[in-house]
Amino acid sequence: MEPNVRAVPETDPRQLRWVAAASGVGTTVEWYDYFIFSTAAALIFGSQFFSSLSPASGTLAAFATLGVGFLARPLGGVLWGHWGDRIGRKRMLIASLMLMGVATVGVGLLPTYGQIGVWAPILLVLLRLLQGLSAGGEWGGAALMAVEHAPPDKRGMYGSASQIGVPAGLILAQGMFFLMSNVVTTAQFAAWGWRIPFLFSIVLVGVGLFVRLKVEESPVFRALRDEQARSQVPVVDVFRERGRELLLASTSFIANTAIGYVFLAYLLSYGTSVLKLSRNLLLIVIIVGSVSWLISIVASAMWSDRVGRKPVYLIGSVLMVVWAVPFFVLFDTKRPIWLLVAVIVLTVGLGLTFGPQSALFAGMFEPRYRYSGASISYAVGAVVGGGFAPLIATALYSATGTSLSVSLYMVVVGLISLAAVVAIREPRTSV
Template identity: 55%
Template structure:
């Protein structure tokens, strides 16, 4: 009976984390998609389309600036009060901020007030996202058997492409159902308002998940008073490495998620439906690659899978845009599918990797801060940088050079990882889980049951 209860906790934790991640990325994807397709004309003065796109992508990047603050606050709460309580808070904030965007006035209705309100909502989104991912990742990973953390953690990561896929499907349905004119006029608001439905489902499941058994042991031993300070004092090297391992994946991910939409519709003159369908293919490939990457990381080590992924990024950066430039849907699908396999190999194992770089007492703070820093350095302004490079050079292969450069930066960080150090942290967590078991908290057996 105890094993069945523990197995249920593992599954519920994984599903809760999956849905939380899906909502986070549904929210961010509908924002980035709207920024590429609508926000330039809806929230900014009429003028040059490139300038409008740059302003819209700037609002996308601004949200990342709030992530470190959100990560610091949520990390402190998560390390002191618990993973579950903090996750309920971050999820609620994210859902409300996203739905609010669907109710904002446009520039034509409210003038400069409109972009100001958009930036405020984006900052609130960024604040909540700064703490959501780490908590969701830790709930899944700390409930899982240590030798299957890559696999169970990959479910959290798979929430990202699932959220992307869902957002794309909603945008396609709204555009096809309403038509292009109605979509631009008001239809773009529908995906934002639907966030409330996803929020209710995720809250229902998250309320039924038990607290992390690793945190139960931390609470029993008395939580640390200053988790964030301990990150800087005791794990500065791991913080830098974790952040840099995410830079390439995040930057290239946002080239795929946002810049490609603007490039496909604005430069290649493809209709929105075609480019969204191409993105949908990428999302499916990304989802599958996450699971494969996480499972392989359990067998071959985190470092090895990351190395393969970043080498693939560097090698594919130029063929990617060569295929995209054909404007042939099948070749574009091939381009994004291979790119998203590389994303999955460097994103799927991330939950397990970040958890194993920091001790349980300040793990939430360390993982949140590393994610936030990596996001700022990587994806925050990636669409803006890509748009600027294209405008200044006149060739999209300047964006390929940017993609290869950030991949190499992250590859260097990955090579600095020490598998033995990760193994030592897994052993320490096993001891914490034993404490939880003695205190009466069910712990899954080594088969994951």
């Protein structure tokens, strides 16, 4: 029997602010670590770790390494979800942050192919797998901590704290690479400059841990523990009792993560290698798009508190489908103003689906297996949609010679997720 979460005392305002900060800062650090890998895969990993291949093949190999991390995310979702439902949200959030920090600093210290040969790409893949394990459980815990602490009429708004970590982490990652690209020479960047963003992660992890250690455990989990209502095998229970919700939640997230990784990982490679645009210009465009993404996340989450999660999610899903073709048409003009228009509209669509997601997913699963349900849904949607999106986009353009093929790929994944969103029922469970 579920605990009566409405009877759980509301979190005091001061602690609620710490909870929002812990979710936002922690996920920002996590996604900064994750995105510097994505950026480096587009810019430098091909020459550093796959130098025995041609430049084009090296880029494909680097993007494949990026995808490997996604393969570990469902396993991370299962592991973190199980223990998050068994021993608490807070402990798993601290563990995920530490694991991500260790893996990211490890990449920054990793010798290149020229130094240790084939061990370089092997170790790169192993470190990426650790990043994937961490990311698989990070989002679910951060989202639930924010939503389960929040008052009923502000769960969308507070749930967005975990969501803004994605564009905020991207802004930090792109900003660091922009800084390094402009303070060192091209040769210095290739030799050691690319490592600095990875090593800087240790500072951010320290900040994230400081904030998370000050946060109290979720009141919903405390109620589960006090009433001895925790599931013994939450992963089994959620598959048995909420299989439909798992399928729909996972599928609804495919387009967001696929199109998101086309924006944040493929676009940089496409713009520099195909359109011959400057790296600085593209980094600025991506940073502007990330700011637009962040703002639209917060705005759409607050909107969802008034009109419901599904309507907002649905509007964003439609926008991503209809904008897929105009996006590349505008981008291929190579004119800065149209580059900005292309990414701003696209990221508004991403934000409209991402903003209400924490509260939507939390409400789809009962508290005793909520961490497992939310984490597995998020991780599976991420691996199916985003895991190999940059690789697929690169391969499609190489095979067809036109960005229209990438647009059609975006339309297909968009329609798949749109169908799932239509089928989702507004959550009936109280958080």
